[in-house]
Amino acid sequence: MARIIVVTSGKGGVGKTTTSAAIAMGLAKKGHKTAVIDFDVGLRNLDLIMGCERRVVYDFVNVINGEASLNQALIRDKHCDLLYILPASQTRDKDSLTQEGVGKILEELSKDFKYIVCDSPAGIEKGAHLAMYFADDAFVVTNPEVSSVRDSDRMLGLLSSKSRRAEQNEEPIKEYLLLSRYAPDRVKLGEMLSVDDVQEILSLHLLGVIPESKSVLNASNSGTPVILDEKSDAGQAYADIVARYLGEDKPHRFIDEKKGLFGKLFGSK
Amino acid sequence: MSLLDYFRTSKGGSASLAKERLQILVAHERSSRNQPSYLPQLQRELLEVIKKYINVDQEAISFNFEQDDNQETLELNIILPDYQAKNS
Ligand SMILES: Nc1ncnc2c1ncn2[C@@H]1O[C@H](COP(=O)(O)OP(=O)(O)OP(=O)(O)O)[C@@H](O)[C@H]1O
Numbered sequence A: 001m002a003r004i005i006v007v008t009s010g011k012g013g014v015g016k017t018t019t020s021a022a023i024a025m026g027l028a029k030k031g032h033k034t035a036v037i038d039f040d041v042g043l044r045n046l047d048l049i050m051g052c053e054r055r056v057v058y059d060f061v062n063v064i065n066g067e068a069s070l071n072q073a074l075i076r077d078k079h080c081d082l083l084y085i086l087p088a089s090q091t092r093d094k095d096s097l098t099q100e101g102v103g104k105i106l107e108e109l110s111k112d113f114k115y116i117v118c119d120s121p122a123g124i125e126k127g128a129h130l131a132m133y134f135a136d137d138a139f140v141v142t143n144p145e146v147s148s149v150r151d152s153d154r155m156l157g158l159l160s161s162k163s164r165r166a167e168q169n170e171e172p173i174k175e176y177l178l179l180s181r182y183a184p185d186r187v188k189l190g191e192m193l194s195v196d197d198v199q200e201i202l203s204l205h206l207l208g209v210i211p212e213s214k215s216v217l218n219a220s221n222s223g224t225p226v227i228l229d230e231k232s233d234a235g236q237a238y239a240d241i242v243a244r245y246l247g248e249d250k251p252h253r254f255i256d257e258k259k260g261l262f263g264k265l266f267g268s269k
Numbered sequence B: 001m002s003l004l005d006y007f008r009t010s011k012g013g014s015a016s017l018a019k020e021r022l023q024i025l026v027a028h029e030r031s032s033r034n035q036p037s038y039l040p041q042l043q044r045e046l047l048e049v050i051k052k053y054i055n056v057d058q059e060a061i062s063f064n065f066e067q068d069d070n071q072e073t074l075e076l077n078i079i080l081p082d083y084q085a086k087n088s
């Protein structure tokens, strides 16, 4: 049986697709057969971030409609044999995803895969609902900013009331906080909410902090998930997150400022 | 505290204000999330009834719905106009 992870946020543009690509790659690199699914119907982007946009033949909706088999639609990643991508459809028909269809595909994938990562679209409409409905774990991607925190809290409400686990009175979805685009220097200046602030407001288990990083744009420019850039801070942050999720004990990093020469001279902490 | 810290903390940012606003908002939204869907309608209708007998305005009435493991309580608080007058 696979473990289904939804990467969600409510608010748009906070880093869901970046995160989905990174953690799916991370899980696969750790030896777990992983599928990552783009639920953003009409606004397919995961294929670009994963660098497989030219190999898309069939998509999620083709499989639901029986126009292609799962095996035909799944794209094997070029960096890692254990990672497969299921692209979103570019159709403008929002009703092409159905709960029944999604359920069937996830069930079929579950037989063969260890982890299924669902990249949710923004908002709380159908696509976002279906992305989280069957989840076992939720990675709530949040930016240290008021509207993102508020929307994350709305998502938490939906996860605990409108999911399969909630409706069938099963053990609730496990929720984790991924605080992204964090800028320790701005936190120190009191300009940005701190990790502690966000955790206190949402009372969520912190899986990791991803710093604001130039490496993310580099990674998306070249179509390689940022976790493969092992020297980058964001890449390391995602590697830590995967390790923690798999039960390894890793102290949190990227919460405090990097000491520049100036800071060292003046002995700032 | 180092010299650098001194210059930094003296700037003072808006993050604390953001935190305060979020704490209030999230607490409010969480409590209204769990309340039964009939509550807003009940609230409006009760208000109408109360107004027939007592001359109060909206702010004088507060509803509070609470839930714990073994019971749900709906608390209705009305501050009567006389009392308000005496204290003002
Ligand atoms: N840690 C980071 N540092 C810098 N930029 C980042 C970081 N994370 C994400 N970004 C940038 O933010 C933008 C949005 O990221 P992404 O597409 O992953 O968000 P999303 O939540 O999937 O958006 P949508 O809601 O539209 O699906 C991208 O331009 C990405 O490069």
Ligand SMILES: [Mg+2]
Pocket: A016, A017, A018, A040, A045, A119, A120, A121
């Ligand atoms: Mg996205």
